[in-house]
Amino acid sequence: MKNILPPSTSVSIVLGVVIALGVLWGLPPKPASTQSAAFQEVAVPVQTRLQGMETGPVSYAQAVQEAAPAVVNIYTTKIIEEQVHPILNDPFFRQWFGYHSEPRRQQRLQSSLGSGVIVSHEGYILTNHHVIQDADEIRVALRDGRETFAHIVGVDPDTDLAVLKVDLQRLPVIRISASDQIQVGDVVLAIGNPFGVGQTVTQGIISATGRNSLGINTFEDFIQTDAAINPGNSGGALINAYGELVGINTAIFSRSGGSQGIGFAVPSNLARRTMSDIIRYGYVVRGWLGIEVQDMNAHLWRLFKIPPQEGGILVTAIVPEGPAHQAGLLPGDILLQLNGQNIENARELMNLIAGTAPTTQVKLKVLRNQAYYQAQAQIAERPHSPQEVQLHPEKQ
Known part of the structure; x- marks a missing residue:
């Protein structure tokens, strides 16, 4: 039997429900501790994700304390001879201007500054060649106040x-890290002596690695960073967040002469190999194949009737009796691979060969007259002209 409420009771119930809903609608939300289990389950992963993102240190002071004492200021001086005006070479004009004999060239001192990094307890310092080029005197100032030639x-x-x-x-002495372990986005610090104001630290990230074809050096494999690098920073340290050396600051891309967020550093791996060879041999030992090459382009691909996906580079000249000549290569060959590695451009090939030890046997994949063949060559030592540059304190 159905239980039917009287009409008056039904109206009262409906009014009560409407009033209750209105009160609940106006109340503030419950605290998080009283929310349902479903809402709490959603909130936990969000908090965990935010905590996981807070991995960077609040300060890099410890890294700077580790590395900065090994970064030095370098002051160079060279003697510049002023050129005598050609008109004074004539005895008549010399007398006219009051010179009774051939005028002596005036000399002046030109000073410049840069930075360097102490890399061994024996006193070896890495810096840029352009920092000390043609210098007649080189002074080094340490952070602890000591100075020496x-x-x-x-x-x-x-x-x-x-x-x-x-x-x-x-x-x-600075600790050196393997530069092939760095990644784009890693935090780096540049330490040097910009504009001679004193040791300065700037911070940024690694913007790119393996930068080349910039026309700065013959062999390029730069680390690009947005850490501010200015004149005077050259030769200074680029360090990671642990105070370890990852590069030697070398150049900036700038239209104004100041930092615009595009700086370049020589990777520590390349700097360490270069330093080791210089200390051991007095120069850098590099591999050499004895060829001149040119990058392929659309015109050359059509001319040689090969698809662009083949890649490769065009051999334009062969050094007589060089390794490539002895291996049977000819001008007009297209070099596709070196030891199974595809060759995309001339600079890549040059770096590969230069990094190969002399006397090493290498396999070459070559395309000649639309036919493939394999050649084997023995890498030779790249010709060099060692410079006799020895500046000793007692001779300055």
Whole structure:
């Protein structure tokens, strides 16, 4: 039997429900602790994700304390001879201007500044070649206040690196990290002496790696960073968040002469290999194949009737009796691979060959007259002209 409420009771119930809904609608939301289990389950993963993002340190002071003592200021001086006006070479005009004999060339001192990094307790310092190029005197100032003369162990203009040596005790030494472990987005700090104001630290990230074809050096494999690098920073340290050296600051891209967020550093791996060769041999030992090459382009692909996906580079000249000549290569060959690695451009090939030890046997994949063949060559040592540059304190 159905239980039917009287009409008056039904109206009262409906009014009560409407009033209750109105009261609930106006109340503030419950605190998080009283929310339902479903809402709490959604909130937990969001909090965990935000906490996981807070991985960067609040300060890089520890990294700077580790590395900065090993970064030095470098002051160079060279003697510049003023050119005598050609008209004074004539005895008549010399007398006219009051010169009774051939005028002596005036000399003046030109000073410049840069930075360097102490990399061993024996006093070896890495810097840029352009920092000390043609210098008659080199002074090094440490962060602890000590100053001394330095002499040049050797230079490598092809990578714009130089190795100096100082004779001091208890030298601070920077730790060197493998630059092939860095990644785009890693935090880096640049330490140097910009504009001679004193040691300065700037912070940024690694913007790119493996930058080349910039026309700065013969061999390029730059780290690009947006850490501010200015004149005077050259030769200074680019370090990671742990205070380890990952690069030697070398150049900036700028239309104004100041930092515009595009700086370049020589990777520590390349700098370390260069330094080791300079200390051991006085110059850098590099591989050499004895060829001149040119990048392929659309016109050459059509001319040789090969698809662009083949890649490769065109051999334009062969050095007589060089490794490539002895291996049977000819001008007009298209070099596709070196030891199974595809060759995309001439600079890539040059870096591969230069990094190969002399006497190493390499396999070459070559395309000639639309036919493929394999050649084997023995890498030779790249010709060099070692520079006799020894500046000793007692001779300055």
